[in-house]
Amino acid sequence: MRRKRDLFSTVFWMITAVMVSFLLVLFSGLLFYGDAQTMVSILKHPEFRFALALTLQTSIVATLMATVVAVPCGYLLARRNFPGKLLVDSLLELPIVLPPLVSGVALLIFFGPLFGPNFREAGIEVVFTHVGVVVAQWFVAVPFAIRSFRHAFESVDPRLEKVARTLGCTPLQSFWRVLLPIARRGILGGMTMTWARTLGEFGATAMLAGVTRFKTETLPVAIYLSMTNGDLAFSLSIAALLLFMALSILTAFKMLTQTEVQL
C-alpha cells in the first residue's frame, strides 16, 4: 500500500515545482520569443562579434586577476586567526552586498579625481577604456572568488599540511604540493563561477568604463544599448547567448568536478 504523503512534504514539493516551472518558462521565453533566423544572422553582426570578443578577453583577464588576489586572501581567512579578522572578512565581502552601481561610482572616484592623474602618469588609462572594463569586472567578482577559495581551503584538513611540514616541506611547498592540489576542485569551481560573474557584469562597468558602442561594449552593455534603441531582436540574441553560456558553464563545471559550488 502506498504511504500517504504528509502535508509538510507536499507543500515543499509544490513550492519547488512552481519555482522550477517558473524558471523553465522564463528562460524558454527568452530563447523562443525571438525569430530564430534573425538570431542566427545577428551572430554574424560586427557589433555582436566585437561585444563577444571584448567580453571574453576582459572576463578572462579579470578572472585571472581575481584568482591571483583571492588565493592569498582566501588562504589567510581559512587558515589564520588575526586581530580584526571579522572586519577584514566583512570588508573583502562588501562588494557582494554593495549595488554594482555604487561600486562603479567608488571606482570612478578612485581612478578619476583621486588617483587618476597618477595612473595616467604611469601610462595607465582606466576610466572609459578596456582597462576600466577589466577593473570593474575584477572588482565585482573578486569577493566571490575569495569566498569560494576560502571554502575550498577550509575543506582540506589542516593536519595534511602539518604532516607535509614534518616530511620536509616549507610553508610554500606544503601549500603548493598539498593544499592547492587537494583543493583544486574547489578552486576551479570558484574560478568558473567568478568567470560567470564577470561575464554578466554591467553596473560597475557602465560607471567606470562607460557604455560606448564599439569601445567598451561588452555583451551586457550591448543588451543595454540595443534595448535603449528599441532593437529587441539584438537584445534577445545576446541574452539567449549569455543564458546558454551560463547554463553551459554551470553544467560543465558540475559534470567535470562533481561537486557543488560554494559561494
Add this chain to the structure above:
Amino acid sequence: MKQTLLEVQDLSLRVGSFTLQEVSVQVHKGDYVVVVGPTGSGKTLLLEAIAGLIPLQEGRIIYDGRDITEESPESRHFGFAYQDSLLYPHLTVRENILFSAAVRGQADSPLIRQRLAELAEAMAIQPLLERRPGPLSGGERQRVSLARALLLRPSLLLLDEPLSALDPQTRAGLQKLLRKIHRDDEVTLIHVTHDFSEAIHLGTKMLLLKDGRVLQYGAPKELFSQPNSEFAARFLRVDNILSGIVQRKSRYSWFCTEKSSRLYGPLPEKVLEDWKVGIRGVLAVRAAHIRMFPEMNAGEVREGECSWPVMVIGVTFHGSYVEVACEGDDPWVIHISLAEWRSFPVARGERVWLACMLRDLHVIPCPAVIHDDR
C-alpha cells in the same frame, strides 16, 4: 647509561582552550614513550610542539644536545603519523611514501628506491603501491602512513593515536609492527594512546598528562602499580581506592580506612619514607593483586600478606577473567583467572577471605591533619 635524545624543558604554550604548562620530559635513545591522559589533557599538543608545528610560549626543546626550539618542523627530521593516517588523496601510495624524498629531489635515487622496497615489504603493502589511498582499509592506510614517516629513517617517530580507529585484529598486527620498528630500526618513539593495554604492551616509559601538566612519568609497570595521585590511580584503572589515614601501631604503619576503621598492613617501610604518618590519603590496590580463598583456610595466610574477611556480592564474567565484587568492612573488587575460578567457584552471599601482598598496598598521600598514637 642511556644517552638522552630529547629533552623538553619547562614547555608552556596555549592554543585555543588547550594548554601545556611547565612540561619537562627526558627521552633516552631507544625509549618507547607512551603518552596517556584524559581528552583535552594536551597529548597531541605536546607531540605537535615537539615536532615544531606549534611555537612554544616558554621553555626549550633540546634534541641530541642541540637546542631546536626555534627550528622549523622541516629541519627537525622527525617522523609524524596522525590517528587517521592523513594520506594525500591526489597521490598514489608510492608517491605518498616517497613524498619526503620528492620534496628533497631524491625520489629517484637508488638508495631511496631500495628503502621503499624494504618498507613496502616490512609493511606488506607492495600490491598497493600504484593505488590511490581512497579505497584502502584503515589498517592499510595506517601502514602506508608509517612507511611515509619512516622513509628517511628519522631517529624520532611521533605517533598520535595511530591505532585507535582500527579494529582489534588490525590493531594487534600494527602493534606487532611498531614493536618490530622500535626493535629493528633503532627508532625512538613517542606514542599518544588512550588504550592502556597498548600502553603496557608497547611502552618502555609512560607519561601521564592532566590539564596540560605532567602528572607522572616512569616505567609503565611503576605507573600501574604505584600511581602517585588519586587521579592517576583512577585514570589508570586501579579498582580499589579507599580513603583513610595512616596510623602508627605496634611499631608499624597501618592504613585505617575512613568507612570501617579497619587496619590494613603493616604497610611497606617505603611508605614511611615517602610521607608522614597521620596524613590523609587513599589506599590503592589493583583488583588483580588480590587473591581469594575459602573461609575454612583463613589461617593459611602466606608470608608478607595481609588478609581480611568479606562476603561475595556479585560475580561478572569478562571472557579472560572473572570479576568478583565483595563487601566486608570496605567494598572490594578482585579479578581472578578462569583457572582459579574453576577450582574455587564462589557464589553471591558466600563468605570468603581476601589476601594481598603487603608490597601491593599502595598508599597515596593527600594533605590533611597529623594523627599519631605511638
